[in-house]
Amino acid sequence: MAAAEIRNVSQAYPMKGGDGPDSYAKNSTYQREAMESVKELVTKGIAEKLDIDLLLPSNVFHIVDLGCSVGPNTFSSVENILEAVLLKYQSQGPMDPQIPEFQVFFNDHTPNDFNLLFKSLPPNRQYYAVGVPGSFYGRLFPRASIHLFHSSFALQWLSEVPKEVVDKNSPAWNKGRIHYLSSTDEVVRAYKAQYAVDMECFLHARAQELVDGGLMVLIIPGYPHGTPLSDTVAYLTLQLIEACLIDMVTKRMVSEEKLDSFNIPMFSPSPQELEAVVERNGCLSIETLKPLPRQTDNTVLNTKLFASHGRAAFEGIIKQHFGEEILDELFDLYRKKLEEELSIVKPRKSTSLLVVLKRKAN
Amino acid sequence: MAAAEIRNVSQAYPMKGGDGPDSYAKNSTYQREAMESVKELVTKGIAEKLDIDLLLPSNVFHIVDLGCSVGPNTFSSVENILEAVLLKYQSQGPMDPQIPEFQVFFNDHTPNDFNLLFKSLPPNRQYYAVGVPGSFYGRLFPRASIHLFHSSFALQWLSEVPKEVVDKNSPAWNKGRIHYLSSTDEVVRAYKAQYAVDMECFLHARAQELVDGGLMVLIIPGYPHGTPLSDTVAYLTLQLIEACLIDMVTKRMVSEEKLDSFNIPMFSPSPQELEAVVERNGCLSIETLKPLPRQTDNTVLNTKLFASHGRAAFEGIIKQHFGEEILDELFDLYRKKLEEELSIVKPRKSTSLLVVLKRKAN
Numbered sequence: 001m002a003a004a005e006i007r008n009v010s011q012a013y014p015m016k017g018g019d020g021p022d023s024y025a026k027n028s029t030y031q032r033e034a035m036e037s038v039k040e041l042v043t044k045g046i047a048e049k050l051d052i053d054l055l056l057p058s059n060v061f062h063i064v065d066l067g068c069s070v071g072p073n074t075f076s077s078v079e080n081i082l083e084a085v086l087l088k089y090q091s092q093g094p095m096d097p098q099i100p101e102f103q104v105f106f107n108d109h110t111p112n113d114f115n116l117l118f119k120s121l122p123p124n125r126q127y128y129a130v131g132v133p134g135s136f137y138g139r140l141f142p143r144a145s146i147h148l149f150h151s152s153f154a155l156q157w158l159s160e161v162p163k164e165v166v167d168k169n170s171p172a173w174n175k176g177r178i179h180y181l182s183s184t185d186e187v188v189r190a191y192k193a194q195y196a197v198d199m200e201c202f203l204h205a206r207a208q209e210l211v212d213g214g215l216m217v218l219i220i221p222g223y224p225h226g227t228p229l230s231d232t233v234a235y236l237t238l239q240l241i242e243a244c245l246i247d248m249v250t251k252r253m254v255s256e257e258k259l260d261s262f263n264i265p266m267f268s269p270s271p272q273e274l275e276a277v278v279e280r281n282g283c284l285s286i287e288t289l290k291p292l293p294r295q296t297d298n299t300v301l302n303t304k305l306f307a308s309h310g311r312a313a314f315e316g317i318i319k320q321h322f323g324e325e326i327l328d329e330l331f332d333l334y335r336k337k338l339e340e341e342l343s344i345v346k347p348r349k350s351t352s353l354l355v356v357l358k359r360k361a362n
Numbered sequence: 363m364a365a366a367e368i369r370n371v372s373q374a375y376p377m378k379g380g381d382g383p384d385s386y387a388k389n390s391t392y393q394r395e396a397m398e399s400v401k402e403l404v405t406k407g408i409a410e411k412l413d414i415d416l417l418l419p420s421n422v423f424h425i426v427d428l429g430c431s432v433g434p435n436t437f438s439s440v441e442n443i444l445e446a447v448l449l450k451y452q453s454q455g456p457m458d459p460q461i462p463e464f465q466v467f468f469n470d471h472t473p474n475d476f477n478l479l480f481k482s483l484p485p486n487r488q489y490y491a492v493g494v495p496g497s498f499y500g501r502l503f504p505r506a507s508i509h510l511f512h513s514s515f516a517l518q519w520l521s522e523v524p525k526e527v528v529d530k531n532s533p534a535w536n537k538g539r540i541h542y543l544s545s546t547d548e549v550v551r552a553y554k555a556q557y558a559v560d561m562e563c564f565l566h567a568r569a570q571e572l573v574d575g576g577l578m579v580l581i582i583p584g585y586p587h588g589t590p591l592s593d594t595v596a597y598l599t600l601q602l603i604e605a606c607l608i609d610m611v612t613k614r615m616v617s618e619e620k621l622d623s624f625n626i627p628m629f630s631p632s633p634q635e636l637e638a639v640v641e642r643n644g645c646l647s648i649e650t651l652k653p654l655p656r657q658t659d660n661t662v663l664n665t666k667l668f669a670s671h672g673r674a675a676f677e678g679i680i681k682q683h684f685g686e687e688i689l690d691e692l693f694d695l696y697r698k699k700l701e702e703e704l705s706i707v708k709p710r711k712s713t714s715l716l717v718v719l720k721r722k723a724n
Binding site for chain 1: 420421422463464465467472473475476477480481483490491492493494495496501502503504505506507
């Protein structure tokens with residue numbers, strides 16, 4: 001039995017649920033725009049890399065969206081994938097219109113709002129929809145049962161904060177900071193080590209779950225080799241949240257100890273770091289690994305929208321640590337600081353990596 | 363594509379969600395007791411009827427719980443099934459401990475509280491858990507993808523109220539009544555016709571979704587041929603709710619029109635009625651069809667518990683039609699009437715049918 005492997009190995013920081021004005025569902029336009037800009041690339045990747053005989057013997061194609069969250073992006077990215085797979089099959093000649101059938105598994109942490117997800121399913125969808133609760137750092141599916149994994153803007157979340165960065169006695173103690181960006185080498189090393197361990201779990205689980213020849217299509221925040229970390233949108237957001245929290249410590253609205261024990265478990269790898277973990281796993285070949293076209297993130301120019309995005313993405317984890325009562329003050333401050341620093345903000349660009357991996361034959 | 367078939371064909375009357383004192387999760391002991399009393403029969407049925415070579419070629423066994431609701435019963439009945447399947451496989455000789463793997467699909471209407479279901483999943487479960495929203499009167503799964511369907515106390519819900527019984531101009535208009543039990547022949551016929559149509563959809567969908575040789579294990583409220591309808595627990599419950607609503611019409615707390623337009627879409631077949639629909643479908647063989655051992659329903663003697671059960675089961679549909687404001691009054695009245703009629707209540711027995719169907723080879 002696989003019982004020992006079926007566990008939730010990571011902490012869950014769900015995106016803000018529901019569909020209110022501050023919800024993730026209403027504040028993920030940045031992710032959507034990025035997804036649309038890569039639609040063509042994903043279609044091309046599937047056309048080139050998908051083996052047509054994967055479907056045999058069952059004629060059912062299983063797609064998984066890992067870290068699906070809840071919102072319109074959830075469905076549009078799955079539909080892009082599905083269309084791309086269909087196109088590839090159709091390119092082989094006339095098809096039985098009933099073949100293939102698609103089953104789509106929407107995965108996210110257990111606290112994700114699956115009730116809203118199910119209520120929002122497109123009524124005319126061309127697939128059988130299923131929800132799968134649990135961390136993608138552990139096993140989620142039976143062996144050799146999935147044809148294509150997709151994940152968009154979810155793999156930046158580590159399974160947990162590296163232990164050393166909240167340990168006062170460690171040289172990697174991240175006092176007064178909430179992230180590795182702009183921190184000491186020791187802290188950066190602790191984050192990198194956590195990333196390596198997490199990705200080892202992730203790739204090990206997926207390699208077991210994929211059928212031979214099955215694909216993983218991942219879109220992850222990353223940065224091209226040589227880009228200064230301070231040139232990323234993530235840096236801007238986290239730096240500003242950190243500055244706000246420090247202000248609130250000064251005003252005694254937040255205790256110093258609370259701030260010292262808070263770190264955001266996010267990490268963006270370089271292509272080289274990603275290559276290294278895939279090669280260590282050994283079961284998957286890298287078919288595509290490239291930075292997506294760098295686009296100026298227009299939402300940065302719209303400070304109100306950018307502030308909403310920041311709140312939707314980080315409210316959950318901040319609330320869990322500091323309590324609900326600081327949220328309004330914190331994100332008001334955040335918006336104000338963002339406006340003040342608009343001149344610094346303007347030239348910033350967002351970067352992401354498109355990764356296509358293929359399961360080698362067993 | 364199967365898009366046209368993937369739809370929610372029936373109305374949803376979810377059991378009361380959450381885990382508060384009136385919730386279905388806390389008020390389904392009757393169902394649990396019935397399930398425990400049939401555990402042995404289900405195990406025997408699977409041991410006798412399950413084909414051992416079903417698992418090939420994938421070594422993954424797919425179980426579906428149709429109309430799973432949310433509560434401890436949800437998981438215990440699935441575990442019974444899983445243990446029975448394992449026992450059957452082990453009886454064939456020593457097994458690879460990693461085979462088979464189980465994937466369990468929990469299905470219910472979209473408004474079911476899947477968030478609670480996922481939160482309640484047993485941490486040491488021996489299966490991969492998945493949630494599937496949608497009506498079981500339509501297609502829910504790809505072709506030939508399921509090895510065993512299970513449904514316990516869910517198939518009594520029709521997809522909708524038969525149209526004629528709420529049509530003033532029909533001879534089957536069910537004025538002043540909320541059910542076919544104790545009603546006119548025309549009303550009984552309308553309910554029977556709706557049941558036949560619904561079961562045709564249900565069996566058609568399941569026959570497509572089952573692998574050849576796959577099983578359906580159904581536990582449904584029913585009555586042995588010749589049992590007077592008035593001798594059933596369902597009759598008692600519905601009769602009392604009806605009497606309470608009539609009282610409330612007299613007290614002008616509910617309008618006559620509201621009552622006339624309300625009917626509960628539940629139906630319990632006789633074994634003969636069930637046989638007839640299975641034979642009309644033609645794709646499934648009846649392996650087992652028998653009344654479960656008739657047990658005196660002890661909860662009937664505990665009026666408070668019986669009243670809670672009634673509320674948990676029917677609150678959703680009553681609220682949808684009459685509004686939330688009548689609920690407390692109605693169920694207070696219901697409990698009082700139940701106490702008054704205790705002498706009538708005592709001899710009542712509950713009855714259910716155990717049905718095992720097998721997919722014939724295509």
